[in-house]
Amino acid sequence: MGLNADEYALILTLLGREPSYTELGMFAVMWSEHCGYKYSRPVLAYFKQYKEAMEGDGLENAGIVDIGEGLGVTMKVESHNHPSAVEPYQGAATGVGGIIRDILTMGARPIAGLNSLRFGPIRDGEGEPSVIERNRYLFEHVVAGIAGYGNCVGVPTVAGEVNFHPRYSGNPLVNAMCVGVLRLDEVTTAGATGTGNPVIYLGSATGKDGIHGATFASDALGEDNEAKRPNVQIGDPFAEKLLIEATLEALKTGAIVAIQDMGAAGLTCSTIEMASKGEVGMTVDLDLVPMREDDMTGYELMLSESQERMLCVAEKGREGEVLDVFRKWGLKAEVIGHVTDDGIVTVTRHGRIEAQVDPKLLTDHCPVYKSRIEEPEYFRRAANFDPSQLPEVDLRAALLKLLSSPDVASKRWVFEQYDQQVQTQTSLAFGAGDAAVLAPRGTKKGLALKIDGNARQAYLHPYRGGLLAVVEAARNVACTGAKPTAVTDGLNFGNPTYPHVYWQFDRAVKGIADAAEAMGTPVISGNVSFYNESDLGEVPPTPLIGMLGILEDVNQRVGLAPQSPTNLFLLEIAELEAGQAGLGASLFLSELHDREDGYPEAPFLDGERRIQQALVDGVAAGVILSAHDSSEGGLAVALAEIALHSGVSAALPEGPTLAAALFGEIPGRVVVGASDASKIESLATHHQLRLTRLGTYGSGEGLRLTLGGLDLAWSSEELRTAYESAIPQVMIH
Incomplete structure (x- = not known):
């Protein structure tokens, strides 16, 4: 028992x-x-x-956020990890069903589902063939379970994320989130x-x-x-x-x-x-x-x-x-x-x-119980990571490799199985923006929704990983023009009786709490899942943040790419100092050098609040026409994702190394589209942010990047093949 x-x-x-x-x-x-x-x-x-x-x-089943006009939004995330490891279809399906009922018992109509999924590697050569096959089986049937239940129950699945790591083999993570709307006098x-x-x-x-x-x-x-x-x-x-x-x-x-x-x-x-x-x-x-x-x-x-x-x-x-x-x-x-x-x-x-x-x-x-806390040796070692000692790589090939990494690559194979439009309130769907946007009936306001987490960052520096999970999710909803408002969290960790696991949990939660307080986005509900381990050891610490943002007028929301040709600018936090050039705990280091080392850069919380407010103000004023934040894979990946919609030509700001300039993961950087240079400049000045003109969007095809005398170009076909085919080619039998 x-x-x-x-x-x-x-x-x-x-x-x-x-x-x-x-x-x-x-x-x-x-x-x-x-x-x-x-x-x-x-x-x-x-x-x-x-x-x-x-x-x-x-505590009730889920917290409630007052969005004005007598309406409230309630949301919660719940894990169904162990059931999904044993019986993936029903494990995932009943996770969706359970979280919908948590929202329903608040008196709210469920209007949106989100999910965050973690699996072991699915590409050949990244593990024993039997393990890779099992991971694919779990991935396929978990997604089918979410689709099978969500599509039939009539709640649209509007956003989510999927990541892969060897230590999820045998213990996948399946976190389901639900959002509901209710009248505040009917709670x-x-x-x-x-x-x-x-x-x-x-x-x-x-x-x-x-x-x-x-x-x-x-x-x-x-x-x-x-x-x-x-x-x-x-x-x-x-x-x-x-x-x-x-x-x-x-x-x-x-x-x-x-x-x-x-x-x-x-x-x-x-x-x-x-x-x-x-x-x-x-x-x-x-x-x-x-x-x-x-x-x-x-x-x-x-x-x-x-x-x-x-x-x-x-x-x-x-x-x-x-x-x-x-x-x-x-x-x-x-x-x-x-x-x-x-x-x-x-x-x-x-x-x-x-x-x-x-x-x-x-x-x-x-x-x-309070377990003993012990800082692990790997954490002390990662402090000494020196990005300048990394061997050089072919930078042109590196971008294509990052785009085809299952962590970054298009999740179209997943989201095309989900009904995103049932209830007809979805205003911005998968792939179109950094967060989903819903237009609930009875108000002109919009709800921006996102679930996000980065286990590599949380593993190498749990406190910073907790901070980054909150500011990244907040930045994502702000990129649509919505004001970040509240958080629900899903905290997935190993055995809490192990001192290093309890240290990871303690530090990550402290990071989430500090960032949520600084951002003014209280944690209103959440879920803890411990004992996520298999014969391979415990899973990487995986704190997930479900973020709600509010748009005063849903019709003003913007996507990650502009609607027509315009100029692209980099909006960033001037005060941030990147100790490891953004390459510590990065996707670039993991994919190109097969190393998990270094620390993720710590976010500058005051600057994060300013950049989010600048995005909200800029979108509302019609100055910002699109916004896409730079995260996994750095600025080059962010620009490539925009270029998939239409051609991009940009000159990048220099970094300590060419690799750092292209692929460094510096928090608090957003690529925005704006046609009026003077207005975007005054917006940046008002919020004490640095603004750099990058180049143009929609003036041709493919991606062209210049920096430090280097001129790199990729055709649309190259980008699309790397980005779109990575997951289907291993999952479509």
Whole structure:
């Protein structure tokens, strides 16, 4: 069950007796890392809003951002890593389904899905053939699972990212994010209240799938992965679509007092958390639970993680209104219990008490651990990386190699499997801009959405990696003209009992917290996933940032390339000093020199805030016609990505070396299109930013770069072949 001897002893002390088998299972899932956050809670206190929530009213399923006009946006990211390693299609599909229900139970209509995926290498020669084949299989079926569920449920998948690294072989990362819109006067709660109020089971019937899924997610994968298939739930997107419509309609009746998704830990989590949050008791008769097999035990019914299920508390006497709505939509709806005033959750099966516990024991008494922290040797060694000692490479060939790296190359093979336009609110889709932009109905405002993370940077310098993840995601939404507003995070790490892993986690979270505070983008929700390791060791630390930006007028949003021929400028932070020329922890170093070394450059937070504001102001004023930030692969890759839309000719500013000038990853650099030089100059001056005229866009074809007497050119066909064919050529059989 994943409990240790001390935890079992604590349960005996809290209960004053031996637990029943069902009670023990309930404690096991609620005290798992997945539900109890026992290793992460001390570190998450770095987040101001999380700390306030822990000390105050507690956290709901996802945070809410007020965007004005009486509207709010709610968003959250959730991992489904272990299920996806064992059963990739259903693991990914149910990850999408679960995060949609988290948004739904806030009273919000889900309007967008995003995802962040990590796999081992998929190119021949980068590992054992059997390992490469398995990675391709996982990649193919995870993407199919997201598409299969998202496309059927009617929520557009609008943005995402995919990266590859040898240490994700055997333990892929699958993080799903969902965004919803709601009226602020219609926010729902998960806290049960009202003695005598009926407790209602809603949605699909309960089966034997997904039992102990939360404890499965709180342990390392091992040789018995195949035996853990029963821990993976099975999703039904059509049932979820009905559940969305029925829930939103039932909430409008006003008869629902509280509602929660039956997510990790199923009925246990929803009954215990709702009772604990509302400081009430609850009786639950499991005989009344709709079940797929009538021989299910109380233990199985309480711990099953069957999908597309919710639990709600209705006003006494008005339960018929709720039941009628769900039954009209063809969904199961049954009263299975009542709210009590004794502060105890009592669960029965066949007239026998299966569990009788104070819910606070499971929610508030979960042990909290702080591991020893140890700075690893590789981190101290990376401080001495000297980019000037790198051997020279063919710079022309280097750009093509970077463009064909699966980390940079076009993800068209992925996103063409997703329905991006369902609900018809998508204003800027995959490949057109640095973030997706949605135009929600009922307002002229736009929502810019992005999920982003760089594990190479987070591994080599976790604190800077945390900082960079936030400022990069903020810069991406600002490149569309949106003001960065709020963050949801997905924190994926190895075993927290290892001192170097806990150090990575602590430093990365501190970086995220510091950057979020400086950017004015609070962390409003998130997820922690530990124990991501396989026989190859733990995965690289992978903190992911989901960023929301707000556009005052969605019609003003811009893409990464201009709509017509114009001038290109480099907008950058003047104060930044690049200690390792932007080549430490870079894609260039990894792809061209097969080295992971050095530190990523630290962002200058005050300058990041200024450049983001300059982008928002410049787009709103019509001065900035396009914006694309320079990140992985440096300025040459950013310009090549723009040149794929139409020809670019540019003279680059010089760097310490030619490689650094082309491929150095300097934070806080954005290539903007602008037709009026004097207006863009005054904008840069006003925000204390450096502006350099690079050249022209749309005056021919291909890419031409000049620097330091060097003249390099690539044809459109060369760029397109490298960029577009890299993933299809290994994935299309």
